[in-house]
Amino acid sequence: MKKETIEKILTTDLRGWLSSLNNEELQLLQEIRLRTNKPLIIRIDNKEYFLHDNNLWKDDEDVYIVTEKDIKDTIEFISNYSLYAFEDELRNGYITVDGGHRVGLAGKVIVENNKVKTMKNITCINIRISHEIKGCSNRVIPYILQDNRILHTLIISPPRCGKTTLLRDIVRQLSNGFKSNKGITVGVVDERSEIGGCYRGIPQNDIGIRTDILDGCPKTEGMLMLIRSMSPQVIAVDEIGSSNDIEAIDFVINAGCKMICTVHGSSLVEVKNKPILEKLIGKNIFERFIVLESKNGIGDIKKIYDKQFKLMSIVIENQ
Amino acid sequence: MIIKILGATLILMSSSLIGFYYSKSYIRRSEDLRTFKKALILLRGEINYSLSPMPEALEDISKRFDHEISDFFRSIAEELKLNLGKSLTEVWKKKAEEILKRTYLNPIDIKNIMIFSENIGYLDKEMQTNNINLLLEQINEEIKTSIENDNKYNKLYRSLGVLGGILVIVLFI
Numbered sequence: 001m002k003k004e005t006i007e008k009i010l011t012t013d014l015r016g017w018l019s020s021l022n023n024e025e026l027q028l029l030q031e032i033r034l035r036t037n038k039p040l041i042i043r044i045d046n047k048e049y050f051l052h053d054n055n056l057w058k059d060d061e062d063v064y065i066v067t068e069k070d071i072k073d074t075i076e077f078i079s080n081y082s083l084y085a086f087e088d089e090l091r092n093g094y095i096t097v098d099g100g101h102r103v104g105l106a107g108k109v110i111v112e113n114n115k116v117k118t119m120k121n122i123t124c125i126n127i128r129i130s131h132e133i134k135g136c137s138n139r140v141i142p143y144i145l146q147d148n149r150i151l152h153t154l155i156i157s158p159p160r161c162g163k164t165t166l167l168r169d170i171v172r173q174l175s176n177g178f179k180s181n182k183g184i185t186v187g188v189v190d191e192r193s194e195i196g197g198c199y200r201g202i203p204q205n206d207i208g209i210r211t212d213i214l215d216g217c218p219k220t221e222g223m224l225m226l227i228r229s230m231s232p233q234v235i236a237v238d239e240i241g242s243s244n245d246i247e248a249i250d251f252v253i254n255a256g257c258k259m260i261c262t263v264h265g266s267s268l269v270e271v272k273n274k275p276i277l278e279k280l281i282g283k284n285i286f287e288r289f290i291v292l293e294s295k296n297g298i299g300d301i302k303k304i305y306d307k308q309f310k311l312m313s314i315v316i317e318n319q
Numbered sequence: 320m321i322i323k324i325l326g327a328t329l330i331l332m333s334s335s336l337i338g339f340y341y342s343k344s345y346i347r348r349s350e351d352l353r354t355f356k357k358a359l360i361l362l363r364g365e366i367n368y369s370l371s372p373m374p375e376a377l378e379d380i381s382k383r384f385d386h387e388i389s390d391f392f393r394s395i396a397e398e399l400k401l402n403l404g405k406s407l408t409e410v411w412k413k414k415a416e417e418i419l420k421r422t423y424l425n426p427i428d429i430k431n432i433m434i435f436s437e438n439i440g441y442l443d444k445e446m447q448t449n450n451i452n453l454l455l456e457q458i459n460e461e462i463k464t465s466i467e468n469d470n471k472y473n474k475l476y477r478s479l480g481v482l483g484g485i486l487v488i489v490l491f492i
Contacts, residue, residue, distance in 0.1 A: 012404035073406055080372035081399060081407040084444045118443055 002026060005099025006129065009077045011070050014040065016054035032127040034066045034074060075122055078103050091116050092192075100130035100197020100204035130197045132205045136162070137169040139315045141178050143304050144260070144288050148181055150174065150234055152253065152285055155262040156271050157292035163262040164194050164238055166292065166302075168205060170260060171195065171236050175208025187232030187257075188213045189222030195238055220244040227255050234258045246280045253285055267291060268305055323492070330491075331484040338480015345469035347423040352462045354388050355424070355432070356455060363451045366444060373407060373439070374399040391418040411436035431457050 003026060007015050010032075021029065021044075028045040039060055042049045049056040050063035057063055078095055079086050089095045094104045107122035144153045153170075157163035177183035190196050190213055196203030198215035207213065212230040214222045219237050226232055235252050237245075240261045252259055265271040268289055272281050280286075289305040302315040358380055365376035374396045381393035391414055398410045412433045419429050435454045439447065 008402045010404075015404070073404070076406055077402075077404075081374060082366075082370075082372035082376075084366060084447050085370040085372050087443050 002099060002129070005097070005101065006032075006127070009074060009097055009101075009103070009127065011073045011077070014051070014064075014070065014074075017042070017051060017056055020055065027131065029129050030131075031129065034071055034125040034127075036066060036068055036071055036123040038066060039063045040066050071122060071125060074125055075105075078125075087118060090119050093119070094192075096193040096197060096199065098199045098204070100193075100199065102128045102130065102192075102194065102197075104128065130205060131165070132168055133162075133165050134169060134172070134206065136317070137166055137173055139317070140166070140290060140302055140304065141170065141173055143290075143312065144170070145174070145178060145181055150184070150258040150260075151287035152258055153260045153288045153290065154271075154281075154286045155260070155290045155292065156265045156268060157262065158266045159264065161292040161294050163292055166290075167236060167238060167260065167262050168195050168207060171211060172206055172208040174234055175210040183208070183210045184233045185231065186211045187223075187226035187230050187235045189217055189219050189226060189235070189237045190215050191217060191219050191222070191238070195236070220248045223248040223252050227252060227257060232257060234260060236260045238262050239264060241276065243276050243279075246276060249280065249285070259285075266293075268309060272309075327488045327492075330487050331481070334484030334487065335477070335480045338477045338483070341480070342473045342476035344423060345465050345472065348425060348428075349462045349465040349469070351386075351388070351423045352428065352458050352465065354384070354386050355428075356458050356462075357384070358388055358392065359451055359455055359458070363448060366447045366451075370444070387418060387422045391415070394418060407439060408436045411439070428458075428461060431461075 003018055003021075006029075007018055010018075014034075018026075025044055029042070030046070031041075031043040033041040033043070040051045040063070042051065042056065044056075049058065050060050051057060052063050075083065078097055083090070086095050090105065093106065094102050096102055104124075104126040105119060105122050106124040106126075107119050109119050110117045144151050155163050155167060157166075171186050171188060175183055175186045186208060188195055188207065188211055190198065193215055195205070196207050196213045196215060197205045198213065201215055203211075203213055203215075212226065212232065214226060217225070219240065220242075223235055223237065226235060235257050237259075238261070240246070240249065240263055249259055249261070263271060263277065265274070268291055271277050284307065287307045289309070291303040291305070293301040293303070295301055300317045302317075304312045304315065306312050361380045361383065362376055365371045365379065369376075371379065377392040377399075378396040381389040381396065383389070394417075395407075395410055395414050398405070398414070399407065415429055415433050415436070419432065424432075431454065435450065438450045
């Protein structure tokens with residue numbers, strides 16, 4: 001399934017190597033990067049590979065060079081032959097394709113009235129393979145779910161430490177029910193189509209059976225919309241940060257919903273000192289803080305703090 | 320003698336039929352052009368208002384009418400869905416050559432339609448609309464000349480058919 005969705009957006013010249021991957025390698029496939037007149041780079045399990053005669057190659061000598069036509073065709077496949085249908089997405093610089101993969105694009109940006117109008121001459125494509133790690137929240141959930149009561153939680157993590165993956169798995173487990181706890185209704189506002197990886201509104205990742213998802217919706221409005229329309233018990237959002245977000249979170253909490261959200265940052269102290277988040281944390285709303293760190297693998301260390309910022313536990317995943 | 324008369328009538332009939340057939344060709348071409356124009360207007364709507372991706376838009380349009388042109392649209396959509404790694408322009412051109420030859424469109428029309436495909440699906444909505452409008456303009460002009468030609472040559476072909484038949488008969492007798 002995953003293989004087909006990736007194959008679909010690559011040109012025929014670039015498809016061959018995919019079939020030589022075994023299932024495990026396919027699971028660890030992270031990125032495929034195309035840049036005009038530069039070698040094709042494939043990232044598997046944090047290691048870089050090049051392409052040589054349809055085989056993965058470690059040195060960068062005599063390897064496959066991406067042509068202008070490769071890029072043009074790939075864009076056609078990514079956009080389903082209809083780039084015009086993705087004007088808004090182009091402005092943000094990425095398109096989500098079938099299978100939930102995120103395709104980042106870079107090229108010449110056209111600006112009108114100080115706003116990005118569109119992008120032309122796309123020369124760099126980064127296909128980020130969506131991967132869900134089911135069960136990565138197993139050891140964290142007991143800290144945020146106590147006696148059928150969910151605690152307001154903030155996940156703090158630097159980029160590429162797996163915060164979205166963790167959030168997705170938490171949503172899935174809360175929604176399906178975790179061990180003896182019953183499943184509950186979860187509302188997800190997925191502004192950047194990362195949590196659900198929606199394609200035409202249908203989540204491609206498993207986010208549970210009691211989850212309602214608003215795809216591509218701005219967080220602030222989305223949270224209010226969900227409360228009015230879907231009466232969720234928990235609302236999950238990714239990457240909060242603006243002062244509007246904080247107001248919306250206030251509203252959600254006053255409406256009696258539980259909040260689970262993520263934020264960029266490397267430590268609790270750093271996040272506490274961010275001007276906007278300071279306000280939110282100062283109110284003592286969040287009852288659990290989970291700080292992610294990477295040592296041997298992505299997000300393998302999770303530090304959990306309680307309401308008083310006291311370290312409760314350090315979870316180290318054995319990989 | 321009877322055989323001679325029979326032969327003469329056969330020649331006269333077939334030559335006039337050929338004449339009639341050719342006299343109709345302009346009208347048939349303008350009808351096909353109109354159908355194509357209708358399809359293009361639908362495509363413009365699909366792009367502008369519902370932002371449907373090209374394969375879906377083409378398939379939806381092909382369901383709205385019954386004609387070789389709807390076969391043309393459908394077969395493009397079907398081939399695109401196979402994900403063979405071909406570009407829209409390639410598929411469009413191939414199908415135009417295969418299927419539009421069966422219609423009354425002439426080689427110039429087919430060439431225009433093929434050139435049109437080089438800019439389709441690419442860039443933004445505005446660009447798509449402009450591209451479609453350009454082809455519509457060309458088609459309108461072709462319809463106009465086709466009707467003018469019909470007025471000019473319609474009678475000519477018919478009389479040419481009948482008279483040609485008579486000429487052959489006279490020569491043989």
